[in-house]
Amino acid sequence: MPDWVEAGYAEYTKRLSHEINVNLIEIKPEKRVGGKPVEQLLQAEAQRIRSVLPPNCHIVVLDERGQQWTTVQFADVINTWMTTGEAIAFVIGGADGLHGDIKRIAHELMALSKLTLPHGLVRVLLAEQIYRAVSINKNHPYHRA
Structure with missing residues:
Protein backbone atom coordinates (compact mmCIF):
# COMPACT_ATOMS: atom_id res chain seq x y z
CA MET A 1 0.00 0.00 0.00
CA PRO A 2 1.13 3.57 -0.60
CA ASP A 3 2.47 5.50 2.38
CA TRP A 4 -0.64 7.72 2.56
CA VAL A 5 -2.85 4.62 3.02
CA GLU A 6 -0.61 3.26 5.77
CA ALA A 7 -0.49 6.67 7.50
CA GLY A 8 -4.24 7.27 7.29
CA TYR A 9 -5.12 3.79 8.49
CA ALA A 10 -2.55 3.97 11.31
CA GLU A 11 -3.92 7.31 12.51
CA TYR A 12 -7.46 6.00 13.00
CA THR A 13 -6.53 2.61 14.38
CA LYS A 14 -4.22 4.33 16.89
CA ARG A 15 -7.19 6.39 18.06
CA LEU A 16 -9.37 3.26 18.20
CA SER A 17 -6.84 1.32 20.27
CA HIS A 18 -8.22 2.94 23.43
CA GLU A 19 -11.73 1.71 22.63
CA ILE A 20 -11.62 -1.55 20.64
CA ASN A 21 -9.12 -4.07 19.27
CA VAL A 22 -8.44 -3.74 15.55
CA ASN A 23 -6.46 -6.31 13.55
CA LEU A 24 -5.57 -5.89 9.91
CA ILE A 25 -5.08 -9.08 7.93
CA GLU A 26 -3.92 -8.55 4.38
CA LEU A 41 -8.08 -15.89 -9.22
CA LEU A 42 -11.01 -14.77 -7.07
CA GLN A 43 -11.74 -18.36 -5.97
CA ALA A 44 -8.15 -18.79 -4.75
CA GLU A 45 -8.35 -15.47 -2.88
CA ALA A 46 -11.71 -16.50 -1.37
CA GLN A 47 -10.14 -19.63 0.08
CA ARG A 48 -7.38 -17.56 1.70
CA ILE A 49 -9.92 -15.08 3.08
CA ARG A 50 -12.04 -17.85 4.61
CA SER A 51 -8.94 -19.37 6.21
CA VAL A 52 -8.15 -16.18 8.19
CA LEU A 53 -11.66 -15.17 9.28
CA PRO A 54 -12.10 -15.47 13.03
CA PRO A 55 -14.44 -18.28 14.06
CA ASN A 56 -18.07 -17.24 14.52
CA CYS A 57 -17.38 -13.66 13.41
CA HIS A 58 -19.87 -11.22 11.93
CA ILE A 59 -18.75 -10.84 8.30
CA VAL A 60 -19.28 -7.49 6.58
CA VAL A 61 -18.28 -7.33 2.92
CA LEU A 62 -17.59 -3.93 1.39
CA ASP A 63 -19.36 -3.74 -1.96
CA GLU A 64 -20.70 -0.76 -3.90
CA ARG A 65 -24.07 -2.53 -4.14
CA GLY A 66 -24.31 -2.98 -0.36
CA GLN A 67 -26.34 -1.18 2.27
CA GLN A 68 -25.52 2.49 2.75
CA TRP A 69 -25.99 4.19 6.09
CA THR A 70 -25.54 7.69 7.41
CA THR A 71 -22.73 8.00 9.93
CA VAL A 72 -25.20 8.04 12.85
CA GLN A 73 -27.00 4.98 11.45
CA PHE A 74 -23.63 3.22 11.06
CA ALA A 75 -22.86 4.01 14.71
CA ASP A 76 -26.15 2.33 15.69
CA VAL A 77 -25.37 -0.68 13.49
CA ILE A 78 -21.83 -1.01 14.90
CA ASN A 79 -23.27 -0.80 18.41
CA THR A 80 -25.74 -3.60 17.63
CA TRP A 81 -23.01 -5.80 16.13
CA MET A 82 -20.73 -5.19 19.11
CA THR A 83 -23.39 -6.25 21.63
CA THR A 84 -23.21 -9.82 20.33
CA GLY A 85 -19.63 -10.14 21.55
CA GLU A 86 -18.57 -11.65 18.22
CA ALA A 87 -15.60 -10.33 16.28
CA ILE A 88 -16.58 -8.19 13.30
CA ALA A 89 -14.64 -8.89 10.11
CA PHE A 90 -14.77 -6.24 7.39
CA VAL A 91 -13.70 -7.71 4.05
CA ILE A 92 -12.41 -5.37 1.34
CA GLY A 93 -11.88 -6.82 -2.12
CA GLY A 94 -8.94 -6.24 -4.40
CA ALA A 95 -8.82 -4.85 -7.92
CA ASP A 96 -11.11 -7.60 -9.26
CA GLY A 97 -13.51 -7.51 -6.31
CA LEU A 98 -14.51 -10.56 -4.30
CA HIS A 99 -15.67 -14.02 -5.25
CA GLY A 100 -19.42 -14.63 -4.90
CA ASP A 101 -18.74 -17.25 -2.20
CA ILE A 102 -17.41 -14.55 0.12
CA LYS A 103 -20.42 -12.34 -0.55
CA ARG A 104 -22.74 -15.28 0.16
CA ILE A 105 -21.22 -16.03 3.57
CA ALA A 106 -21.38 -12.36 4.57
CA HIS A 107 -23.90 -11.29 7.14
CA GLU A 108 -23.95 -7.82 5.58
CA LEU A 109 -23.00 -6.15 2.32
CA MET A 110 -22.01 -2.57 3.06
CA ALA A 111 -21.24 0.31 0.71
CA LEU A 112 -19.26 3.37 1.69
CA SER A 113 -20.34 4.85 -1.63
CA LYS A 114 -21.96 3.80 -4.87
CA LEU A 115 -18.70 4.82 -6.52
CA THR A 116 -16.05 2.21 -7.21
CA LEU A 117 -13.20 3.09 -4.86
CA PRO A 118 -9.62 1.76 -4.73
CA HIS A 119 -9.21 -0.70 -1.87
CA GLY A 120 -6.50 1.40 -0.20
CA LEU A 121 -8.83 4.38 0.00
CA VAL A 122 -11.62 2.13 1.30
CA ARG A 123 -9.29 0.94 4.07
CA VAL A 124 -8.73 4.53 5.25
CA LEU A 125 -12.38 5.56 4.86
CA LEU A 126 -13.61 2.49 6.71
CA ALA A 127 -11.14 2.99 9.58
CA GLU A 128 -12.25 6.63 9.90
CA GLN A 129 -15.94 5.70 9.86
CA ILE A 130 -15.44 2.97 12.46
CA TYR A 131 -13.58 5.48 14.62
CA ARG A 132 -16.35 8.03 14.13
CA ALA A 133 -19.06 5.43 14.95
CA VAL A 134 -17.27 4.29 18.11
CA SER A 135 -16.77 7.94 19.11
CA ILE A 136 -20.48 8.63 18.69
CA ASN A 137 -21.35 5.54 20.75
CA LYS A 138 -18.90 6.59 23.51
CA ASN A 139 -20.20 10.19 23.47
CA HIS A 140 -16.80 11.52 22.40
CA PRO A 141 -16.82 14.94 20.71
CA TYR A 142 -15.23 13.74 17.42
CA HIS A 143 -18.50 13.70 15.46
CA ARG A 144 -20.33 16.95 14.92
CA ALA A 145 -23.87 16.28 13.79
Whole structure:
Protein backbone atom coordinates (compact mmCIF):
# COMPACT_ATOMS: atom_id res chain seq x y z
CA MET A 1 0.00 0.00 0.00
CA PRO A 2 1.13 3.57 -0.60
CA ASP A 3 2.47 5.50 2.38
CA TRP A 4 -0.64 7.72 2.56
CA VAL A 5 -2.85 4.62 3.02
CA GLU A 6 -0.61 3.26 5.77
CA ALA A 7 -0.49 6.67 7.50
CA GLY A 8 -4.24 7.27 7.29
CA TYR A 9 -5.12 3.79 8.49
CA ALA A 10 -2.55 3.97 11.31
CA GLU A 11 -3.92 7.31 12.51
CA TYR A 12 -7.46 6.00 13.00
CA THR A 13 -6.53 2.61 14.38
CA LYS A 14 -4.22 4.33 16.89
CA ARG A 15 -7.19 6.39 18.06
CA LEU A 16 -9.37 3.26 18.20
CA SER A 17 -6.84 1.32 20.27
CA HIS A 18 -8.22 2.94 23.43
CA GLU A 19 -11.73 1.71 22.63
CA ILE A 20 -11.62 -1.55 20.64
CA ASN A 21 -9.12 -4.07 19.27
CA VAL A 22 -8.44 -3.74 15.55
CA ASN A 23 -6.46 -6.31 13.55
CA LEU A 24 -5.57 -5.89 9.91
CA ILE A 25 -5.08 -9.08 7.93
CA GLU A 26 -3.92 -8.55 4.38
CA ILE A 27 -4.43 -11.27 1.79
CA LYS A 28 -1.99 -11.18 -1.08
CA PRO A 29 -3.76 -11.06 -4.42
CA GLU A 30 -3.49 -14.13 -6.59
CA LYS A 31 -0.74 -13.76 -9.20
CA ARG A 32 -1.92 -13.29 -12.75
CA VAL A 33 0.22 -15.92 -14.41
CA GLY A 34 -0.55 -18.09 -17.40
CA GLY A 35 -3.70 -16.19 -18.30
CA LYS A 36 -5.74 -17.55 -15.37
CA PRO A 37 -9.38 -16.45 -15.62
CA VAL A 38 -10.50 -13.83 -13.07
CA GLU A 39 -12.98 -16.32 -11.59
CA GLN A 40 -10.14 -18.71 -10.77
CA LEU A 41 -8.08 -15.89 -9.22
CA LEU A 42 -11.01 -14.77 -7.07
CA GLN A 43 -11.74 -18.36 -5.97
CA ALA A 44 -8.15 -18.79 -4.75
CA GLU A 45 -8.35 -15.47 -2.88
CA ALA A 46 -11.71 -16.50 -1.37
CA GLN A 47 -10.14 -19.63 0.08
CA ARG A 48 -7.38 -17.56 1.70
CA ILE A 49 -9.92 -15.08 3.08
CA ARG A 50 -12.04 -17.85 4.61
CA SER A 51 -8.94 -19.37 6.21
CA VAL A 52 -8.15 -16.18 8.19
CA LEU A 53 -11.66 -15.17 9.28
CA PRO A 54 -12.10 -15.47 13.03
CA PRO A 55 -14.44 -18.28 14.06
CA ASN A 56 -18.07 -17.24 14.52
CA CYS A 57 -17.38 -13.66 13.41
CA HIS A 58 -19.87 -11.22 11.93
CA ILE A 59 -18.75 -10.84 8.30
CA VAL A 60 -19.28 -7.49 6.58
CA VAL A 61 -18.28 -7.33 2.92
CA LEU A 62 -17.59 -3.93 1.39
CA ASP A 63 -19.36 -3.74 -1.96
CA GLU A 64 -20.70 -0.76 -3.90
CA ARG A 65 -24.07 -2.53 -4.14
CA GLY A 66 -24.31 -2.98 -0.36
CA GLN A 67 -26.34 -1.18 2.27
CA GLN A 68 -25.52 2.49 2.75
CA TRP A 69 -25.99 4.19 6.09
CA THR A 70 -25.54 7.69 7.41
CA THR A 71 -22.73 8.00 9.93
CA VAL A 72 -25.20 8.04 12.85
CA GLN A 73 -27.00 4.98 11.45
CA PHE A 74 -23.63 3.22 11.06
CA ALA A 75 -22.86 4.01 14.71
CA ASP A 76 -26.15 2.33 15.69
CA VAL A 77 -25.37 -0.68 13.49
CA ILE A 78 -21.83 -1.01 14.90
CA ASN A 79 -23.27 -0.80 18.41
CA THR A 80 -25.74 -3.60 17.63
CA TRP A 81 -23.01 -5.80 16.13
CA MET A 82 -20.73 -5.19 19.11
CA THR A 83 -23.39 -6.25 21.63
CA THR A 84 -23.21 -9.82 20.33
CA GLY A 85 -19.63 -10.14 21.55
CA GLU A 86 -18.57 -11.65 18.22
CA ALA A 87 -15.60 -10.33 16.28
CA ILE A 88 -16.58 -8.19 13.30
CA ALA A 89 -14.64 -8.89 10.11
CA PHE A 90 -14.77 -6.24 7.39
CA VAL A 91 -13.70 -7.71 4.05
CA ILE A 92 -12.41 -5.37 1.34
CA GLY A 93 -11.88 -6.82 -2.12
CA GLY A 94 -8.94 -6.24 -4.40
CA ALA A 95 -8.82 -4.85 -7.92
CA ASP A 96 -11.11 -7.60 -9.26
CA GLY A 97 -13.51 -7.51 -6.31
CA LEU A 98 -14.51 -10.56 -4.30
CA HIS A 99 -15.67 -14.02 -5.25
CA GLY A 100 -19.42 -14.63 -4.90
CA ASP A 101 -18.74 -17.25 -2.20
CA ILE A 102 -17.41 -14.55 0.12
CA LYS A 103 -20.42 -12.34 -0.55
CA ARG A 104 -22.74 -15.28 0.16
CA ILE A 105 -21.22 -16.03 3.57
CA ALA A 106 -21.38 -12.36 4.57
CA HIS A 107 -23.90 -11.29 7.14
CA GLU A 108 -23.95 -7.82 5.58
CA LEU A 109 -23.00 -6.15 2.32
CA MET A 110 -22.01 -2.57 3.06
CA ALA A 111 -21.24 0.31 0.71
CA LEU A 112 -19.26 3.37 1.69
CA SER A 113 -20.34 4.85 -1.63
CA LYS A 114 -21.96 3.80 -4.87
CA LEU A 115 -18.70 4.82 -6.52
CA THR A 116 -16.05 2.21 -7.21
CA LEU A 117 -13.20 3.09 -4.86
CA PRO A 118 -9.62 1.76 -4.73
CA HIS A 119 -9.21 -0.70 -1.87
CA GLY A 120 -6.50 1.40 -0.20
CA LEU A 121 -8.83 4.38 0.00
CA VAL A 122 -11.62 2.13 1.30
CA ARG A 123 -9.29 0.94 4.07
CA VAL A 124 -8.73 4.53 5.25
CA LEU A 125 -12.38 5.56 4.86
CA LEU A 126 -13.61 2.49 6.71
CA ALA A 127 -11.14 2.99 9.58
CA GLU A 128 -12.25 6.63 9.90
CA GLN A 129 -15.94 5.70 9.86
CA ILE A 130 -15.44 2.97 12.46
CA TYR A 131 -13.58 5.48 14.62
CA ARG A 132 -16.35 8.03 14.13
CA ALA A 133 -19.06 5.43 14.95
CA VAL A 134 -17.27 4.29 18.11
CA SER A 135 -16.77 7.94 19.11
CA ILE A 136 -20.48 8.63 18.69
CA ASN A 137 -21.35 5.54 20.75
CA LYS A 138 -18.90 6.59 23.51
CA ASN A 139 -20.20 10.19 23.47
CA HIS A 140 -16.80 11.52 22.40
CA PRO A 141 -16.82 14.94 20.71
CA TYR A 142 -15.23 13.74 17.42
CA HIS A 143 -18.50 13.70 15.46
CA ARG A 144 -20.33 16.95 14.92
CA ALA A 145 -23.87 16.28 13.79
